[in-house]
Amino acid sequence: MTHKVITSLIPNYQNLKDSKVFLGLALLSVALRFPFFFRDYIDRDESTFILMAQSWVEGHLPYTQLWDLKPPLVFLFFSAIIYFFGKSFIAIRLFGALAVAVISFFTYKAGKEVHSSRTGFWPAIGCVYLLSLFGSVQGVMSEHLSMLLFVPALFFLLKFKKKRGYFLAGIFFGLSLMMKLNLAYALLGVFIWVMTRSQQERRLHLGIERTILMGTGVLLAIVATFLPYLLAGIPEVWVDSVIKAPLAYSTDQQNSVFKVLPLAGVLIVLGIACWKKKWIDFSEPKVQLLAIVIAGVVFSFLKSGKVNGHYLMQLYPMILILLGIALSNALIYRTKYYPIVLLLTILLPVESYLELTNIVKNKKEHGTYYNGEGFTVPEFIREHHLNQEEILFFEYHIGYWLLGSSPPSKAATHPSNICRPALYPFFKNPRKNALEELQFLLDTLRPKTVVTRKDKPVFDKEYVAEDAYVRGYLSEHYRLEGTVGRAEVFSRLEGQ
Template sequence: MGQSWVEGHLPYTELWDLKPPITFFVFAAIIYVFGKSFIAIRLFGALFVALTAFFTYKIGKEVHSRKIGVWAAISTVALLSLFGSLQGVMSEHICMAFFMPGLYIMLKSKKSVPYLLSGLLMGLAVMTKMNIAYTLLFLGVFLFYSDIRDRKWTQAIMNTFLYGFGILLIIVLTLLPYYLQGNTELWIKSVFKAPLAYIGARRYTPFELAPVYLVLAAFFILTWKKKLLDFKNVSIQYLLVAILGVLFTFYKGGRINGHYLIQLHPMLLILVVIVISKVQFFKNIRWKPYFLFMFLLIPAESYLEYINVLKNKVDRGTFFNGEGFSVPSFIQENDLDTENILFFGYHIGYWVLNSKPPTKAATHPSNICRDELFPFYDNPRKTAMEELRYIMETIQPKTVVVRKNRRVFDKKEEAENEYINAYLAEHYSVLATVEKAEILQRLKRL
């Protein structure tokens, strides 16, 4: 999506995915300046995490002490970047790099003008990750309430207005290019209507959502009863409101994926560290040399990845490892078709090969089965099965990449999985297995 923007196509016009435009703008800006550089993207991802952690430190220092800020920041780095898929650059990482400085300005500001800057940062956050909108609304209401609570009516109106104006200004600026092209409706559908349709169609059961809420409810009830947090502290109140906003976002969204918690961790960790600092057991712990050893063990998963990178350099002569690189490399080395290619997995391969997905819906493989989203980018097909049949039977990709021994689509997409498995078995053969990917070639018919 970012590459398409660099080439002159606004998001949603040539390709389509379910993210607000600032997410794509960030990637487009990196690509425009540094070219197709995974190193640049990862470095900026590290910068986003560092920026989030820095303002976690600043807020922790403002709320309690420098020591609390330091430990909250260290914990933020760990939980935002060191484990599993979180090592990749996600929209949540970008969102929080805007959100946390915006929140810090709200806590720190004593004058009206900085609230405009806070609003601008929050606008960038919501245009990066739309579900943060509820959190921004909660904070705006609390900002107004906290001023009128002190009978500062004029200040309440001015501060809230500037905060809201900053958010709206960023939203309008993302609309402007579409307005100038006469394509306002596509922006509205893609940025607002599609996420609402997605939320309505893809929800967890209340039992699946409950554990996170029960654990947090128990934590806050315990801290209130034991007086481990000063709930009268305005800065802590802001953090609580932000946390409630994120939890309400999860509830409205109907699901909590692991990477969604990136939006919760920075604020929550500040309060958790404060509570830990007041528990007598932790007060009695004295520094021991083996603590350093334990501390160095935290990024163990990253160490394993460094080993994989070095091993890949020795075996294949490149630091870039994984199917996102090895599959495109195999395709290029064997002169396979890259114009008519379909990735059901490892779809970063389109970018590496300078290729395009066969249809807008195939920009992200999972979108093929999200037929509730088709109306919002005027997809000619109305159902997932129609889209899949069109791709396989009309476009007929010559090369197809799938994940070995794994379903093509989610397990809930039974009909689509049944169709694609049967179609691939009849019309394609496995040309090669590259790590955990299978590269299929279309059979030639007489």
């Protein structure tokens, strides 16, 4: 009886309608992510994107008032939401959930185009889970936004053979680059695939035409982000911030390639196994496209020597489609496995269940569903009549947004940028290193209120001198007004 109930939930793949698939993915995405709609911040990057977006809404182009090391379209996504819905965490997180649904839907469409409806359906479900659970992916990250454009572009290449399909794909690829620059390596692979496929078909002239059309679309999208700066008479701001700064950062922050080799090794071993077992036909051009995109993204990780959990979101759609093909050809899709699949879908969202419990508990104890020091610290500052304008957040910097204030310097927009002096020249910071920037922030600007983390270094553990300076300066010139959760709030002593 139970088995019949479970199997009845499995759709008729051949009769799936796009509208119902998207609606189902959207509902699943919102359900998994809803408990996090009320969290102050899930990742520091998300808070920085919001601050940059608010500055844009107030009339300042990105990088002119505040500064961060991300392409401009990341901030445009947040700016549009803030412009229409105001300072709403729920709106930002809701649109983030819809972005996940769109990525997953085009994963379904791409999988269907490469292999079958079933191969598209289950990877799409997997995408919703992997783009919504486990760590900082519960926030709205630049990887979400880049895939929001990159995956549809892949689908256009897989689906449409006419010239306009390549041009449209190029525009979407270009927009995705203006969300996440490391996708340039994957895009290079796509261009190689277009030319190679045309050569195999003995239609090289057509490959050249398609490459030109796609390249034109990419350039148009990039130029569109450059034009506002050109019209404002500050083209160098775009060049320095969008092109030069990321290149300098990748050189300055080079980590060991061995940190990424395990990921590359696992993917290579799995690929070889699937090829030998004939579960995946890598001679199929559409499969080759997915494989070369994966290779390009992994190569970008190898170049930086770094791979965080949220970086992997740039791999999930393509990997899941290939995994779906492998499982289908290995005859793993059998009804006897459906109870296991159902059990996994119920058990995997443990973080969502815990967060839901947390917001209900917070409502009972504090009268609000919103939780986290990003909310409670600004509330503490207001209640104790501390200065809300001359303020410096070393942590929980979403507090600037809630207090209606602004970071005191471009370097302080994202607190970690204070310790990245290699970036200073690209936003015209006259200070030469982190200690000089800290001296400027604390001893020249002399903020009336300072917020840090309790019992934690101000910066990452390798920045010993910088942490010692901040702690020493605070102990001499500031008074601890109170501890709010994991935050410490200081006010400047009179006459200091």
